[in-house]
Every structure is written in structure tokens, then in C-alpha cells.
Amino acid sequence: MHLDTSISLFKKGEKHLVGSVNSPVRAFKSVGGVPVFIDHAKGSKIVDADGNSYVDLVLSYGPMILGHRHPKVERSIKKAMKKGYSFGASTQGEIKLAKLVCEAFPGMDKVRFVNSGTEAVLSAIRLARAFTGKNKIIKFSGCYHGHSDALLVAAGSGLATLSLPGSKGVPDEAVKNTLIAEFNNLESVKKHLDNHQDIAAVIIEPIAGNMGVIEPAQEFIQGLRALTRKHDILLIADEVMTGFRSKFGGAQELLGIEADITCLGKVIGGGFPVGAYGAREEIMQMVAPLGQMYQAGTLSGNPIAMACGMATLKELKKQDPYKSFNKKAVKIKEMLIKSAEANGIDLQVNHFGSMINPFFTREKVIDFKSAQTSDTEQFKIFFWEMMENGVFLPPSQFEAWFLSSALNKNDLKTIENAINISMSAVAAKTKNAK
Numbered sequence: 001m002h003l004d005t006s007i008s009l010f011k012k013g014e015k016h017l018v019g020s021v022n023s024p025v026r027a028f029k030s031v032g033g034v035p036v037f038i039d040h041a042k043g044s045k046i047v048d049a050d051g052n053s054y055v056d057l058v059l060s061y062g063p064m065i066l067g068h069r070h071p072k073v074e075r076s077i078k079k080a081m082k083k084g085y086s087f088g089a090s091t092q093g094e095i096k097l098a099k100l101v102c103e104a105f106p107g108m109d110k111v112r113f114v115n116s117g118t119e120a121v122l123s124a125i126r127l128a129r130a131f132t133g134k135n136k137i138i139k140f141s142g143c144y145h146g147h148s149d150a151l152l153v154a155a156g157s158g159l160a161t162l163s164l165p166g167s168k169g170v171p172d173e174a175v176k177n178t179l180i181a182e183f184n185n186l187e188s189v190k191k192h193l194d195n196h197q198d199i200a201a202v203i204i205e206p207i208a209g210n211m212g213v214i215e216p217a218q219e220f221i222q223g224l225r226a227l228t229r230k231h232d233i234l235l236i237a238d239e240v241m242t243g244f245r246s247k248f249g250g251a252q253e254l255l256g257i258e259a260d261i262t263c264l265g266k267v268i269g270g271g272f273p274v275g276a277y278g279a280r281e282e283i284m285q286m287v288a289p290l291g292q293m294y295q296a297g298t299l300s301g302n303p304i305a306m307a308c309g310m311a312t313l314k315e316l317k318k319q320d321p322y323k324s325f326n327k328k329a330v331k332i333k334e335m336l337i338k339s340a341e342a343n344g345i346d347l348q349v350n351h352f353g354s355m356i357n358p359f360f361t362r363e364k365v366i367d368f369k370s371a372q373t374s375d376t377e378q379f380k381i382f383f384w385e386m387m388e389n390g391v392f393l394p395p396s397q398f399e400a401w402f403l404s405s406a407l408n409k410n411d412l413k414t415i416e417n418a419i420n421i422s423m424s425a426v427a428a429k430t431k432n433a434k
Contacts, residue, residue: 001388005049006037030376031383031395041068044406046392054392055411057401061394062241063266065354066315067406073270073311080307088298093306100313101268101276104249107258111278112287113301117240117265118146120275121203123295124261125150127277128201128234130286130293138192138202140183142211142368145203145238145263149174183208183367184216186223193231201261202228203236206251209400210241211371213350213357216255225257234283240265240275241400246325246353248317254353270312272305321405325354328403328412332356335416336423343427345378354403358382360426371398377433378426385422390414 013020021027021035028035037049044067046056059065066073080093094113102108114120125137125148137150145151152167153175179196181188183204192199202224208214216224228235237259242251244267252259261283265275278284286293329351336358340347346362359365360375360382379397386393391414393401 001052002050003034003036003048003052007034009037009049010035025394025396025399028395030397031380033384035395036387036392043067043069044404044408044411052390054387054390055407055414056392057403057415058392058394059402059404060271061266061399062245062402063269063271063312065245065267065402065404066270066312066319067404070312070315070406072315073308076307076311077304080304083303085304086299086302091301091303091306093303093310094301097268097306097310097313100310101264102278104244104313105262105278106249106253107260107280108262108278109281110284111264111276112284112295113306114275114277114295114297115273115299115302116146116275117238117263118148118275119297120240120263120265120277121145121151121236121238122148124236124263124277125201125203126295127279127283127286127293128236128261130291131283132200132232132234134198134200136177136179136196136199138179138181138189138199140181140204140208140368142183142214142371143203143205143208143238144210145205146240150178151203153178153180182369183211183214184220185367186220186227189224189227193227193233199231199233201234201236203238205238205241206255206257206259207242207246207352207355209355210398211368212359212365212374212398213352213355213400214365214367214371215350215352217366218256221255221257228260234260236261236263238263242353242355243267244313244316245355245402247322248313248320251352267312267316268309269305270308272302272308273299274302274305274309316405319405322353324405325403328407329354329356331412332401332403332415332419335419339419339423343423345423345426345430346375355400356403357400360397374398378430381426381429382422385425386418389418389421391418 010020019027039049047053098111149170179192237252239250243264261279263277288294333349336349348359348365360378361373363373365371376397
């Protein structure tokens, strides 16, 4: 695998781009080496600037659920572009996509489109505070909800303490109302409820995806919903990643809960910058222009993005690929475990629907603490060997892999071959390092 062009582009980009990237994970800091620059993609394949072709398991971190450049989606985009790119005014496409989204989520009467998952989440939190008249929020360690100040936090030394900023430039005052609990640990939530009376909302990824794929225990997620109802606290489900990934709708429904506010992104835009937040009528009535919770966006509901999202969801509903996704995820999980065992490597593999994640650890991964027991040095070796053998992965141990409906039998063979070679390399290099 040659990366000469990527190396050249990286050096050229350093002059005017911060770190030569526009998002930190693209810098490949956690795996080392040179960031790969992409040239084009089609179906299940993605091709870099040097002409290296890969089976894509990144899929723009989720939204390309039909694969790249699906013909029906592409036709819809081209048709919409002929009418204009942006109007700063309402279009019929917004109404149609809103109907599709609301019908897919029980308890969602109205939705507001924005431009990113981060924007959806920060708006949802503002809405929760406006509706309840309270200020504090609870989030879970290891769950990522975008880069707004109040959510860029790390846990303090005690579960019942206020959090500390997790980024330079975020003042203590910005996170003074953010409390940190532990995923899959209901007691950590109860401690906050015992000590604080002004909690507006609890926000959670129904299936964690940014500390690796981690499913909540039923007693935890059901208990969380019961607790929030008992204390008149809103439950916000951040389904930016999981929305439409495990069913036509949200993961919360599969888990047997119904959130008060749901945040969406990724798949609903089909690859274009789209986010959304939605809730039942009485909550959404708080949002301007109906209510006093202000939120606006010049490019919100962009007609091209609406056309892409609508075409993606319509095709997704028609295909109904969710049983197939689960079967393929199970196959890949079996490939990983079998190969790891054959090479004497400690490995845990979590999956949910079309999301999957291997952890290089012997400890069962149920939260951020257990995820951090992963051997990231082994993952680095594994990552580059997988790339070398034609599989494009997220450059981080703690990012989910995603499946598309374009993934075929030949792709699965490529993945299996790459896994076997990569696990063998991890075993050999780990042995030599000792």
C-alpha cells in the first residue's frame, strides 16, 4: 500500500488547515502514521488519493448506510440541484422529511432540522431547560454528544461531584451544571438525584458508540427511564449515530423505552450535513417561533440535504436491511473471535444492529472504564494491517465500525482474509516486543 499522494497532501494541507484536517480523529494520532486522503467512493468501496481501494467500514461514521452514491439517492440530489442550492426560506422537502422522521419515532410529534448532531444536542438541552425550568443535566462518562462547551467534560474524582472541563477554552462556569454518571450504573445516577433538585435532563446514547459499541443492560436503561419519570426529569436520547441504524426508527424502541427528546443526524441526511431534534407536541411548543426557546439556522432544512435524506430513508424503508445487517455483523464478530483465539489474542467484540466493535482486552466491555482496558498498541498494528489488506477502518480503538447494505459476499471474504492476516501480525509483533 503506497501513500505517497496522501503524504504530499498532508504536508500541503498543514499550511492552511489546522493539523491538515478539519476533525481531529482524521489526523490518525491514535494509530500513528499518515492520514489517508480519500479521492472517491462507490457502493461498498472507498478509494484513496493513491488509488488504494478498501471495503469501507467507516461510511462517513455512519450516514452512508446504503453505500456510497446509491443511484436513487444520486438522482434525487441532481434533481433538487437543478432548482437551486439554498434559499433561506421554507421548501416542501422539509415537510416531507419531517413526516418520514416523526412517523418512525413513537412519541415524536414535531421535529426541527439543524445542520449537525452537535447542533441538535445543544438545542435539545436548551429545550429541556426551557421546558423544565431547571438547569443541570446528567451525561455518562464515555458518551460523546458533540463539541458544545457544556458536554466537553470529564468525570471528577467522585460520582456526585461536578465535572471538570475536558478541553482548553471551556471555562469552569460552562460545565458547572453538567454532572457525570457511569454508563450501565444506575446507582451513579441515583447519587446525583439524591444531591441535586434542579436536574432538567439526562442525556444518553441508547447504544454507546464513541467509547466503542456498548449496549446498555436492560435493568439499567429501563431503570433510567423509570427514574427520570419519577423525578420529572426529561430523558434525551442522542440517536445521532444509532438513528435508523438498527431499525427504521431508533434504538430506544428496540430497548423498550421512549425518550422525551430525541436527537438525530447522520443517516437522516444521507451524507449531507443534517441534524434534528424532536419531541412530543407540548415540549416542541417551547421552540421559536411558537415558544420562547430560541434556535435558528440559515442553512437548516437545506433543500439539497432534505432531498438526499428523504431519498435515503425511502430506499432504506424499501430495502429493510436490518435482519441482513445483524447476520453480517454476527459473521464479522465470529471472524474476529475465531482469528483472535487462533492467535492467542485477548479480544472482546460488541455489536448492535449494523454497528460492531472489537476491543483488544480480556475484560467484558460494559462501560468507559472497561473499554479503556483495551490494548491500543495492538489495535494500531491491527488497524494498519487491515488497511494494507483492503479494509478501511476508523483510526481509533474506540470508534464503531458501520455496515452498509452495499456490503456483499466478496466484501465479507476480503474482511475475513484481512482479519486473519492482521491478527497474525498482532500476535507476531506483540511477541517480538516482549
